[in-house]
Amino acid sequence: MPFIANTEAERQEMLAAIGCSDLEQLWEKAAAPKPTSDFATLPEGRSELEVARHLTHLAGKNATDLVCFLGMGYYDHFIPAAVGEIIGRPGFYTAYTPYQAEASQGTLQAIFEWQSAICRLTGMSVANASMYDGGTAVFEAMAMAMRVTRRRHVVVAAGLSPIFRNILKCYSDSQDCEITDIVLGDDDDRSGQEKVLAAVTDKTACAIVQYPNAFGAVEDWTKTIAAVKEAGTLAVCATYPTALAVLKTPGDMGFDIVVGEGQPLGMPLSFGGPYLGFMCTDMKLMRRMPGRIVGQAQDSSGRTGYVLTMQAREQHIRRSGAMSNICSNENLCALTALVYMTLLGRQGLVEVAELCMDKARYALAKLTSIKGVRRIGSQPFFNEFVLELPKDADEVAGRLVEKGYAAGFPLGRYYPARKNQILVSVTEKRTQEEINGFANAMEAVLWS
Amino acid sequence: MELIFKLGAPGRRGVTLPKCDVPRHSDNDLPATLRRSAPAGLPEVSELEAVRHFTLLSRQNMGVDTHFYPLGSCTMKYNPKINERLSALPGFTDQHPLLPQLPEGGALCQGSLEALYETERLLSDLMGFAATTLQPMAGANGELTAITMFAAYHKSRGDERRRIMLVPDAAHGTNPASAAMAGFESRDIPSNPEGDVDLEGLQAMLGPEVAGIMLTCPNTLGFFDHNVVKVIEMVHQAGALAYCDGANFNAIVGRVRPGDLGFDAMHVNVHKTFSTPHGGGGPGAGPVGVCERLVPFLPKSRIVKDADGTYRLEYNYPQSIGYIAPFYGNFSVLLRTYVYLLMCGREGFRRISENAVLNANYLRERLAPYYEQKYQRSCMHECVLSASRQSAKGVRALDIAKALLDVGFHAPTIYFPLIVPEAMMIEPTETESKATIDAFCEVMIAIAKAVETDPDSVKRSPQTMPIGRMDEVAAARNPVLASL
Numbered sequence: 001m002p003f004i005a006n007t008e009a010e011r012q013e014m015l016a017a018i019g020c021s022d023l024e025q026l027w028e029k030a031a032a033p034k035p036t037s038d039f040a041t042l043p044e045g046r047s048e049l050e051v052a053r054h055l056t057h058l059a060g061k062n063a064t065d066l067v068c069f070l071g072m073g074y075y076d077h078f079i080p081a082a083v084g085e086i087i088g089r090p091g092f093y094t095a096y097t098p099y100q101a102e103a104s105q106g107t108l109q110a111i112f113e114w115q116s117a118i119c120r121l122t123g124m125s126v127a128n129a130s131m132y133d134g135g136t137a138v139f140e141a142m143a144m145a146m147r148v149t150r151r152r153h154v155v156v157a158a159g160l161s162p163i164f165r166n167i168l169k170c171y172s173d174s175q176d177c178e179i180t181d182i183v184l185g186d187d188d189d190r191s192g193q194e195k196v197l198a199a200v201t202d203k204t205a206c207a208i209v210q211y212p213n214a215f216g217a218v219e220d221w222t223k224t225i226a227a228v229k230e231a232g233t234l235a236v237c238a239t240y241p242t243a244l245a246v247l248k249t250p251g252d253m254g255f256d257i258v259v260g261e262g263q264p265l266g267m268p269l270s271f272g273g274p275y276l277g278f279m280c281t282d283m284k285l286m287r288r289m290p291g292r293i294v295g296q297a298q299d300s301s302g303r304t305g306y307v308l309t310m311q312a313r314e315q316h317i318r319r320s321g322a323m324s325n326i327c328s329n330e331n332l333c334a335l336t337a338l339v340y341m342t343l344l345g346r347q348g349l350v351e352v353a354e355l356c357m358d359k360a361r362y363a364l365a366k367l368t369s370i371k372g373v374r375r376i377g378s379q380p381f382f383n384e385f386v387l388e389l390p391k392d393a394d395e396v397a398g399r400l401v402e403k404g405y406a407a408g409f410p411l412g413r414y415y416p417a418r419k420n421q422i423l424v425s426v427t428e429k430r431t432q433e434e435i436n437g438f439a440n441a442m443e444a445v446l447w448s
Numbered sequence: 449m450e451l452i453f454k455l456g457a458p459g460r461r462g463v464t465l466p467k468c469d470v471p472r473h474s475d476n477d478l479p480a481t482l483r484r485s486a487p488a489g490l491p492e493v494s495e496l497e498a499v500r501h502f503t504l505l506s507r508q509n510m511g512v513d514t515h516f517y518p519l520g521s522c523t524m525k526y527n528p529k530i531n532e533r534l535s536a537l538p539g540f541t542d543q544h545p546l547l548p549q550l551p552e553g554g555a556l557c558q559g560s561l562e563a564l565y566e567t568e569r570l571l572s573d574l575m576g577f578a579a580t581t582l583q584p585m586a587g588a589n590g591e592l593t594a595i596t597m598f599a600a601y602h603k604s605r606g607d608e609r610r611r612i613m614l615v616p617d618a619a620h621g622t623n624p625a626s627a628a629m630a631g632f633e634s635r636d637i638p639s640n641p642e643g644d645v646d647l648e649g650l651q652a653m654l655g656p657e658v659a660g661i662m663l664t665c666p667n668t669l670g671f672f673d674h675n676v677v678k679v680i681e682m683v684h685q686a687g688a689l690a691y692c693d694g695a696n697f698n699a700i701v702g703r704v705r706p707g708d709l710g711f712d713a714m715h716v717n718v719h720k721t722f723s724t725p726h727g728g729g730g731p732g733a734g735p736v737g738v739c740e741r742l743v744p745f746l747p748k749s750r751i752v753k754d755a756d757g758t759y760r761l762e763y764n765y766p767q768s769i770g771y772i773a774p775f776y777g778n779f780s781v782l783l784r785t786y787v788y789l790l791m792c793g794r795e796g797f798r799r800i801s802e803n804a805v806l807n808a809n810y811l812r813e814r815l816a817p818y819y820e821q822k823y824q825r826s827c828m829h830e831c832v833l834s835a836s837r838q839s840a841k842g843v844r845a846l847d848i849a850k851a852l853l854d855v856g857f858h859a860p861t862i863y864f865p866l867i868v869p870e871a872m873m874i875e876p877t878e879t880e881s882k883a884t885i886d887a888f889c890e891v892m893i894a895i896a897k898a899v900e901t902d903p904d905s906v907k908r909s910p911q912t913m914p915i916g917r918m919d920e921v922a923a924a925r926n927p928v929l930a931s932l
């Protein structure tokens with residue numbers, strides 16, 4: 001079913017109008033090559049009913065009944081029903097990038113509202129329309145800092161998500177730059193603020209930190225950032241938006257560029273995407289920011305509306321000199337985040353964050369009361385913490401899957417010396433009963 | 449419309465959450481210095497207020513579901529509803545992307561892995577390549593992925609001089625921008641009077657420092673370059689690689705495989721050719737197909753099918769360029785692609801490209817008497833007209849675009865490609881009927897006539913939209929980018 005509109009009769013009329021007897025003749029006229037394959041390996045087209053049956057079968061082969069304590073930057077938060085209904089409005093999802101402002105005020109105003117909401121949450125004053133995901137947003141922030149400072153050295157604090165770090169490596173291998181990674185001991189949950197500061201020189205473009213960091217630790221960066229900035233170095237923060245409902249904002253701490261993964265703001269986990277990279281900065285750096293930006297404007301009769309603005313930064317104007325190659329971004333995901341933040345609202349997002357904190361503390365107490373289980377580090381935390389187990393964490397996580405729990409993320413995969421450690425994340429969706437069940441199952445796996 | 453922040457009332461809310469069923473934590477375990485001073489100024493509205501606000505906003509947009517949207521180079525075809533329904537099955541949406549990294553985790557995601565594996569296989573077959581990665585998150589991200597692999601390929605051969613990427617002057621802006629981001633210096637290659645790559649110009653630029661060429665095929669003028677195969681041969685002879693920007697794949701899908709023409713790699717925009725919605729500017733996905741010699745450089749992870757029929761992720765590729773995306777690409781967008789691939793099938797895709805080409809040529813034929821064309825050639829899936837005749841009367845492509853909005857048609861792409869003055873790039877797609885195209889042509893003809901008799905009437909448009917033309921210069925000079 002290829003969704004083609006015209007009937008054979010209409011096709012014949014159209015062919016006659018262009019003076020061709022059949023489609024083959026038209027194809028020759030357009031000088032396109034003859035078919036280069038018989039496509040024998042492609043299946044015949046199927047009906048909607050058959051395809052629906054097949055996909056439903058595949059969805060059924062996936063395990064979705066595990067109780068989720070997996071996080072590491074991507075979280076199982078509650079999503080109100082109205083989010084999906086709203087972003088499914090045809091005016092939103094079947095439109096293209098809002099090049100024609102008069103025909104796209106819906107998208108443009110919504111993105112202006114998104115930019116406003118994410119600025120309010122992060123404590124910054126300018127945001128772009130979106131980036132692909134948190135990891136690519138970290139790279140774009142680094143590239144932006146190198147542009148602004150004309151320096152090529154970058155310091156990465158301990159506790160930057162290893163997933164982001166992998167992306168940073170892939171994208172920066174082709175850049176002429178040097179990255180210093182701060183490494184602490186394997187019994188630590190901190191980011192190494194003193195070491196970050198010590199590594200910054202007058203050649204350093206930026207210091208990249210994560211807050212809360214990948215081990216869950218929440219640290220006050222205010223003083224370190226002030227010192228880092230004295231070297232003319234920019235401070236980049238990757239953050240978890242839900243946590244910012246209650247935590248001191250990166251803006252208040254003095255960060256120059258704030259990025260992060262927006263998935264927790266209303267996007268399902270969906271096995272890896274689509275997600276939402278966000279990026280905020282201040283007015284002084286806005287013209288060096290990558291990506292689309294929506295601004296307020298007036299029409300000739302003085303009505304307020306919204307347009308894509310400062311486009312001289314972008315690839316369609318600046319070509320090889322553009323701030324980034326990004327064109328299509330994650331617009332509908334930014335809209336999703338806006339609708340989510342609107343529905344939860346000023347009070348609701350705080351409640352989500354408080355519930356996450358309460359339940360995480362309850363889970364920590366339950367789990368650390370098991371013999372041989374202890375928390376790594378002692379920093380304040382939001383909803384994630386690292387446990388050391390008396391056994392190989394991978395093995396324990398595997399056994400817990402059999403009991404119905406996605407127990408968390410065994411850190412050994414990225415930090416070989418942490419092979420007995422597991423990162424546990426707790427959202428507002430977890431009930432006391434689930435947490436108790438998890439702790440019991442953990443105890444059983446460890447000791448019986 | 450009022451901003452959402454102006455609606456509602458203090459204390460009003462849209463959603464209630466469950467009561468806390470565990471002991472509340474003591475506030476002082478998070479020191480006051482780490483707490484924000486006041487809640488973020490998010491809206492305080494009821495669910496109805498939110499739904500109404502956003503629904504009204506959505507009605508200020510044109511979209512494919514409501515309007516003909518012939519935006520050239522963007523392939524605004526219909527987005528089948530079944531795509532949305534099936535990609536939203538909880539079995540897919542509720543899976544954490546780190547599950548397969550748990551021990552035996554692959555067993556928990558066999559359905560998702562199979563869908564991805566099959567999507568890769570079907571796309572490889574359609575494009576004519578040895579393998580495909582689904583990870584790139586948009587077309588431009590696919591470009592970057594592919595030419596990063598080009599760099600890795602040359603490096604693996606000890607050939608590190610190749611720092612130049614050739615890009616035709618008609619190329620989309622993402623091509624030179626991606627080249628720069630991948631560390632290349634991009635150089636424009638000229639087009640000849642027929643709109644093809646100028647072979648002499650190309651020959652003069654090829655040399656031991658050239659890493660590759662980025663060719664859009666069919667090209668951004670809507671033509672199938674007469675010399676594609678020759679161009680690729682010349683590039684290969686010079687030791688460089690050929691990349692196909694597949695944004696225009698809808699013109700040839702099911703008939704011509706860029707891999708068979710000799711290209712080394714290619715991206716497709718699934719939000720164009722493969723019917724996934726644009727979402728007002730993403731999310732999309734930009735899978736990349738590669739020929740045999742580039743396979744070792746593909747991003748990690750890759751999905752493999754074992755002899756027993758099970759699927760798993762493999763990371764052990766020492767020459768891989770690494771991690772382009774956090775996980776396996778924009779999964780739920782790719783599921784929509786998979787649904788569409790299965791529904792169209794072999795025969796369907798051939799008919800899609802044929803009908804896309806027919807619609808565009810019919811439109812071109814009807815408008816030829818009224819609008820200039822820089823090149824007198826039959827087109828593929830889109831035609832590029834020029835408003836140069838109209839601009840002599842003071843009416844520019846931008847004015848024509850606005851006049852179209854007034855009568856309920858989205859505008860074509862304008863001022864691209866850069867080598868056509870006053871360009872209007874029109875792409876009807878195969879999902880539109882002759883009747884719609886006729887109606888559009890009537891309006892375009894009426895506008896051309898109005899330019900002769902009353903050009904100001906065209907320049908005053910739009911009159912019927914929620915707002916008039918915006919002062920973009922003032923907006924960029926004194927930017928207001930957020931309500932704080």
Ligand SMILES: Cc1ncc(COP(=O)(O)O)c(C=O)c1O
Nearest residue numbers: 327328521586587588620622695
């Ligand atoms: C010819 C061409 N190349 C590349 C792109 C970039 O694709 P995306 O917006 O998916 O990044 C586009 C999109 O408009 C295009 O038309």
